[in-house]
Amino acid sequence: MRIFLSALLCFPFLLFSQITAKVVGISDGDTITVLLDGNVQKKLRLAEVDCPENRQPFGKNAKKFTSEQVFAKNIRFIETNKDRYGRSVAKIYYDNGKYLSAEIIKAGYGWWYYSYSKNTDLGKMQETAKNKKLGLWQDKKAISPWDFRKEQRENAKKKRLQKQREQQAQKEKTT
Incomplete structure (x- = not known):
């Protein structure tokens, strides 16, 4: 009962902390640019996932995957933090509740960023992708x-x- 009441009290906060925006740019697999109300652009770093850099093997594949998932779509996001470059770190949701970071990890185009995430389900998704040799996990020397x-x-x-x-x-x- 106590958990239910806590969840109920937090629900309005969660509802109002979500922002809707249109994705207008993909920098790499884990960084997107969205267009907010008033034609304001905002760069978002995806929470809980770290994709290969563009210069790394599978970096372009990760960017392409992210683009195929969300480019030109309306998404919802919840800001969780700021990174050291001042970008907003955010959880991105699209297509009726898909969590972008999880989709990237499941497809094998990103690592669970365990240093910044307590979501062990993402670690399990990574292990599954690794065992199936999906995406970057085809590379035995993936860094x-x-x-x-x-x-x-x-x-x-x-x-x-x-x-x-x-x-x-x-x-x-x-x-």
């Missing part, structure tokens, strides 16, 4: 986007250090 980004940052840092050493060596030669 999570967070590891890919970390590797990219480390490589960029190594290149900067190497360039600095070369510039220092050049200066020492000329003096």
Whole structure:
């Protein structure tokens, strides 16, 4: 009974915190742009999923999948947070209640972003997609986007250090 009353009290909050918008852009598999009332655009980062970067294998496939699911459609979203780039993190719902992050994970085009999600059902969906070798799980060496980004940052840092050493060596030669 207590749970029912809590849910009942939260229902109006949930109802009014949902926003309806039209999807007008897809940046990558987990980032979309929507058009709000008043012709205002807003970039949304999908909650609970992390898709391959566009430069990664299956990055373009993830973007295409997301586009096929929601581009030019009216969606409902609930903002859950802001990311470090200031984008709104949101749960996106479309086609009578489909949850976009879950659909991406089920199709094998994204990882359950377990660091930012308590929804273990998404982890189970990921395991099922992995076992069926769907989407990115066809690649035995699939690298999570967070590891890919970390590797990219480390490589960029190594290149900067190497360039600095070369510039220092050049200066020492000329003096």
